[in-house]
Amino acid sequence: MKKFVSIEIVGQSNIGVIDLGEIETNMTETMTANRIRERAEPKMVQALREHFDYEIKVRSINVISSVGAIEIKALVIVGAEEEDCVEEVTMSETWVY
Numbered sequence: 001m002k003k004f005v006s007i008e009i010v011g012q013s014n015i016g017v018i019d020l021g022e023i024e025t026n027m028t029e030t031m032t033a034n035r036i037r038e039r040a041e042p043k044m045v046q047a048l049r050e051h052f053d054y055e056i057k058v059r060s061i062n063v064i065s066s067v068g069a070i071e072i073k074a075l076v077i078v079g080a081e082e083e084d085c086v087e088e089v090t091m092s093e094t095w096v097y
Contacts, residue, residue: 005040005070005091007047016047017094020070033063040072040091048076048089055079059086069093 003023007015020039023032041061048056059075070093078085 003036003070004094004096005072006094007044008090008092009087015051017096018043018047018091019096023070029066032066036063036066036070036072037061041074044074044089044091045076048078048087052078052080054081 001022003020005018005020007018009015018040020036023035027035041058044061045056045058055078057077057079059077061072061074064071064073070091072091074089074091076087076089078087
């Protein structure tokens with residue numbers, strides 16, 4: 001089954017939706033979390049780069065839940081013109097119709 005996650009930042013919602021593709025259910029929880037992280041990180045960076053129009057660097061990305069509803073937390077550095085800032089990103093499983 002295809003899985004999708006929505007991207008939100010504290011104070012900003014509905015930044016975008018990431019297609020994680022098919023996530024197999026026969027893998028271990030660790031393997032599933034690694035697969036989700038590998039698929040989510042580059043797409044999150046691209047979406048945030050387009051949203052902020054600045055360079056994005058990932059400080060950390062953690063899959064909080066890979067069983068049931070997917071939840072991912074990340075800290076990113078937004079390379080703004082005057083001063084870099086750190087943003088807390090939450091990605092939560094959503095449905096796309």
